[in-house]
Amino acid sequence: MTPVRRQLLDLCSAPDHYERDAREIAEMQLLAAQELFEQRIEQLPLLKRRADDGAVTRIGKLDDLLPLLLPHTAYKSYPPSFIEQGRWDRMLQWLQTLSVENLGDTDIRDVSGVDDWVDRLWAAGHQVMATSGTSGKCSFLNRSLRDREQLREYFKVVMGGFLGLTPKQDRPVFQLFPKGGPNYGVQSSLMNAELWGRPGDIHFLSDEPLKISEVSRAATLRKRMKEGVATPTEIADFEAESAAKNRQSQVRLQQMVEKILAHRHEPIFLSGMWAQHWIIMQTARAMGIGDGEFHPDSLVAAGGGLKGIALPDDYEQQINRFYGNVKRPKNYGMTEMALMLPRCEAQRYHVPAGLIPLVVNANADELIGRVDGVVEGRFAFVDLLFEGRWGGVIGGDRVRIDFAPTCACGRRGPVLLEPITRFAAPGEDDHIGCAGTIDAYLRGAVEA
Template sequence: MSTTTPLSMDEQTRLLLGDPTALANHSWRRWQHLPRTDVDAMQLAGLKARFAALRDRIPLLKKLADAEGIEHIDELDDVVPLLFEHTVYKSYPPSLLDKCNFTQINRWVARLVTPEIAEAVLAADVSRCRGLDDWFATMDEIVPQLCISHTSGTSGTFSFLPQGTREWEKLLQIRRMAVWNMDGPDTPQPELHAVYPYFRAGFYSYLRSNRHLINTLLPDEKHFHAAYPETLSSDVVHLAAKARVAHAKGTLDRFEIRPEMLARKQAFDQLQGDMPRHLAAFFEHMASELKGKRVYMSATWNLLHNMAKAGLSKGLEGVFDAGSFLSTSGGAKGIVQPDGWREDVLRFTGAKRLNETYSMSEVVASHPRCEHGHYHFSPTAIPFVLDPETSRPLPRTGRVTGRAAFFDLGADSRWGGFITGDEITVQWDEPCPCGQPSAYVVGPIQRYSEKHGGDDKITCAASESSHREAMDFLNQVQS
């Protein structure tokens, strides 16, 4: 990207969609201060381009767009009836997993992606896969351009997210700008270590980025330190999630576990029970081995705080280099955070600041929190605030509270529109004191399910019949 010749809007949009760090000349400060009018124009142009390119190429999107009679996008809100609700990604018949029928699951996946990806997915021989771990590993090998991940399965059913490998690469390139505090493409690579308080690898959505993290942020794989160097089994996680649901329903006595899985679940349960002690020992070891070094650490706020409390109780302060990058995402979401937890983390680690973000598995974008407590939207994701009862778009002016939704501009092999379960308040117009020009989230982020006693039924902005027809089409995978 030239620093002297202004780029046309078409060129800027192309970079936002395909090489976003180049749009800011690989400068973190420039990325945070892209002019609001430019970003708004690029996002609308990018949305139009994505819809034009994908409308007739992703089967589920075509079905829904046909039913709604949407042929083109003129304004941002035009896309709202085409935003997918979270149930889309777990709408496959659950019996397919019970029967290890991954051939039919691949047929389901193929309706969510572009024809080139779908062809590879349908051609993949997964008939001999005997579980989720086998299936994920096979798909990674045969369809490397696709990076399928799963969510936590708290409902007992996994959501499968068919994200492109390139999406993760672009996200980590943006994160590299922040972690290295880059001021241009020639910013030297720091001697950086990553401390990760969980498994080295796995198919969980938040484990999927580790491979790209190593390749993008670190000098080599030896600089990545995981509390558990092995791969987390998705089969065991799925089994544990189903067992929790059965226990909550009082049907655990009728819950059947295959003999070969029972020992693995028992070992996993033991590992979970021993995790606090193991993590305490891991962090103590890291504090000694990496003392004074620059580290990257990403974890939930409570895990970071527990680490800090354990270290401070032993008189440890300022353990790592002040340029270390600590990252946590998600906010509290209904949990009361103790006063001073951020200060404890910074005092123990020695880092200058704690980098908090608002993000979700279904949208490969991260929205950083500024020093005034506001989450600033990334240029790669178009935010929407929807009426929680109808999912109709609320005005993009003033201060508005409603259901968060996004269009992920980084998605080019799947449809990037997604409706979340989060209630947010967005300030569209009033400038933030931090100086960033973007719109931002103010106040707490809360799950609608927490407000309604665990129930959160999302109403799609598409007509009921259109949505039902689209879902019926997606689920017609069993021959």
């Protein structure tokens, strides 16, 4: 790894991470971007093409990065027929255009479906992350084994760093998620369990891995229902399967709740969705357990939607009162980005030194200049951690970034402000100006 890039990534895990002058970090980030650009332009023909089209020969200013950013939609730009027809060789060829590593060592003989295809990639050492949006089409993003090792170092500080806690593998861990699957959230849960969990006292909601095919199928059906083309049989079958799985999940959750409550007087690590925390609270109240009985050094993370569960308007406040004065970590992140942004006491998300934050206009064809204050637009970035792929991405979130030198919490550097919303409405495609050109190049590379 190049020297300046290494310095920035090491700084991400250092105690004085957010005490450095933001201007100093910004200067180092440009140098690191140039180092990385020199490497990746020789490894990724797509990046070379983008550089040539944008007449970029070196990274001397932030504007030079704009033509090199890939829209987040590029990672699902393969023709759907490749999966529908089982053309796993073509899928591998498509993924290669976005990957630094050679994927040729992946055994794709007799692949039985998309989950099997991803499993084969993992077996060959390519830790592909998959995510399915509301359209039902999965994005696939390669991650190397080295990426995971570097990310693990960052995870040692990102969950508890702002809260005065460090992982010591000494506490019960309860992750209300599946134990496996090629999903960034699931893999983050596994990493946190490794770092914080006491051996023999690590618990997941299910040992069954999250299947991308099932997530994609659910999203596709929701889209078909919205369009009015789903058949009654399709809907009935899906609802029956969903109800059965929900019953199984509720049984598992109730079993885990008993363990969680039994450990409430010692520091634990607990992470789940708001609806799951509501069930924990309701069960505790039925057992006569009141508010505020959890150990104050417990880490309790909550997030996500309600998944159709009707809860009162003040459900967050009730759940927070129930857990009491525990530590509540919260981070901003996405599958396309390795380095998450931890939230501080001022409810702001701090940008780590290894991430170059950029704000572009809605069409992503203009970089919005930084000022000593708040800038609003589409979030884009260059994540300097990745070895498995190019880390420059145009995201789908509408953000406000405060580039003032110091946050209200006293830490240095740029921060993201709440609320963070999406540019595209649920079920709609995100229209990014450069996406069509990049998709055409990728299709041409596969069909050549």
